[in-house]
Amino acid sequence: MASVVSHQAIGSIVSHRQSNFKASHFIKEQPLNVTMKLRHRGFKIEATASQIPVLDDTLLSPSKNIPLSYKKKSKEASLILIRHGESLWNEKNLFTGCVDVPLTEKGVAEAIEAGRRISNIPVDLIFTSSLIRAQMTAMLAMTQHRCKKVPIILHDESEKAQTWSHVFSEETRKQSIPVIAAWQLNERMYGELQGLNKEETAERYGTQQVHEWRRSYHIPPPKGESLEMCAERAVAYFEDNIQPELAFGNNVMIAAHGNSLRSIIMYLDKLTSQEVTSLELSTGLPLLYIFKDRKFMRRGSPVGPTEAGVYAYTKKLAQYREKLDETQTVTN
């Protein structure tokens, strides 16, 4: 799972499904003294020290709908992680895994509250899993964001999907936030436990055994994924597709699941397989990290937009908040 993009990378091309467009359409060669190897599913660019591809500033996202800024915007970026709000099977205490169930009314309210908590924190890109409960959480949270930009789920699963979802306005695109749905961020697959009641399963197999299936790193549920197996896809995706965005200054929100996020937090916080067994994530609670100098600094859960603490962490967050305040004053 080695990171594929050097930290000097001047940009990354966001292609999150097998895309059939060639990066070369967008690449102008320009001599730079940086060696960069950029690999995103769908295409691979390797360049030597003398000729580094400079991403054309008209580079568009895989669906060619939304331009992604490629200039290194900042040495620092915010990363927000949100486990989806309560789902209908969470409410029924059923093992869910990769079964695609929606949020409950409570889960909707949790997603909206999460949006309030992060409403002053910059978001340039959103990643979700391919499951509706994570996508609903991301979209509902963004209804509360003070940037008022429109999150748009990118569709590049086919040439037609890209063409039919094209946005023909530069101004509109600037007011949008790309949302990339990636199956690699799906909840761990719970195998033969999916659909079973958690309490009844504990009575049948024993509390200790069910706890091991749910929280251990190495032990998979029957015919399901262990956390380790989930990490092999979720953390690899994070390193290959999300960390490069943070590296050149894009602020990212990930709306995903209890276990796919546990595997990512294990990577961010460098937790051992022992420590991760006690890591639990509540539904709909946002977690903030600051990415700077190639390090992830955990900054807890923003309590609310007015909470000074979050903005005290970095000058950049405080400046972003001030800009939102100024814009709001002007429009009021």
Ligand SMILES: O=C(O)[C@H](O)COP(=O)(O)O
């Ligand atoms: O998949 C599920 O059942 C839940 O999202 C997470 O379940 P867990 O907390 O039992 O891992």
